[in-house]
Amino acid sequence: MWVIQAKGLKAFYILHILGHTKIVKAVNEVDLEVLENEIYGIAGESGCGKSTLLKALLGVTIAPLRLISGQVLYRKDGEELDVYALKPEELRKLRWTFIAYVPQGSMSVLNPVRRLSRTLEDFLASHEGLKGRRQLMARAKDYFHELGLPPKILKAYPHQLSGGMRQRVTIALATLLAPKILIADEPTTALDVVVQRGVLQMLTDIHRKLANTLVLVTHDMGVHANVSRRLGIMYAGKLVEEGEVSELFTAPLHPYTRFLIKSLPKLGDKGSREGVPGMPPSLSELPSGCAFHPRCPLALPICREKEPLLSKEKPGHRVRCWLYLREGP
Numbered sequence: 001m002w003v004i005q006a007k008g009l010k011a012f013y014i015l016h017i018l019g020h021t022k023i024v025k026a027v028n029e030v031d032l033e034v035l036e037n038e039i040y041g042i043a044g045e046s047g048c049g050k051s052t053l054l055k056a057l058l059g060v061t062i063a064p065l066r067l068i069s070g071q072v073l074y075r076k077d078g079e080e081l082d083v084y085a086l087k088p089e090e091l092r093k094l095r096w097t098f099i100a101y102v103p104q105g106s107m108s109v110l111n112p113v114r115r116l117s118r119t120l121e122d123f124l125a126s127h128e129g130l131k132g133r134r135q136l137m138a139r140a141k142d143y144f145h146e147l148g149l150p151p152k153i154l155k156a157y158p159h160q161l162s163g164g165m166r167q168r169v170t171i172a173l174a175t176l177l178a179p180k181i182l183i184a185d186e187p188t189t190a191l192d193v194v195v196q197r198g199v200l201q202m203l204t205d206i207h208r209k210l211a212n213t214l215v216l217v218t219h220d221m222g223v224h225a226n227v228s229r230r231l232g233i234m235y236a237g238k239l240v241e242e243g244e245v246s247e248l249f250t251a252p253l254h255p256y257t258r259f260l261i262k263s264l265p266k267l268g269d270k271g272s273r274e275g276v277p278g279m280p281p282s283l284s285e286l287p288s289g290c291a292f293h294p295r296c297p298l299a300l301p302i303c304r305e306k307e308p309l310l311s312k313e314k315p316g317h318r319v320r321c322w323l324y325l326r327e328g329p
């Protein structure tokens, strides 16, 4: 059963520069369902709209980002909530208790001039009120301990911690109130491989402990291969392929997905890896037809003219490519 559903979601950046209006189509007609208790991965190169999609799923469309059309629904206690129809106060109440977010860059989350204990107190006071604050702090300390975070770090300022430790603290804060959905945006970027492994282990341990849903955004296909259960591949603001990770990695359909998988290093393979040819398009000047056609070695004449729809190739496996459309060229 789904817990997040996006229908025809369009969220664009509308920029006014020197008297000109520029429209950046970061999320363009995205339809997806994230299921209860799964790890849903979102992959794609930098600048394909992954982080903006997360913002749109969270209902955080702050100018210049604007919701153009479509809907985001959450299923909470059997009830469907239309995120963009909720009042700001109703949305605020859902944050951290129902849906939580680990943004990119832990330094931007933690207040650099406050010790972590004060940040934790502020967080608890704003979300749970001041009543029972001492018990809440004790609960928070127990939770940190359970996650293997030493109690002494609460006395530290963010800059005194390593990048990996700061990221772990950010994840601990985001999951303190046991959210049903956790959305993590590039949680392992800029960390070395050993620290990355620890952060991913922490995320999956929390996912198991809370039996919740994890939406994991990363451009690192190796992380998805090890952690995600289903995967959505984004290109130029659109979902171009979606399926079970096991199937996507063994039988990818979209030429772009095939390149992403081929670029992964393999054990014992000393040859050079092949990356995706060319450069991603600007989201404000998208090519006609299939946005991947200037980079696609399999492009057909129709690919330059008409955009393919996202079709269901097999149960649970969708792809946006003319090569698989029955009514195609």
Ligand code: SF4
Residues within 6 Å of the ligand: 254, 255, 256, 290, 291, 292, 293, 296, 297, 298, 299, 300, 303, 308, 320, 321, 322, 323
């Ligand atoms: Fe390549 Fe055409 Fe498929 Fe786009 S629709 S990925 S250009 S074959």
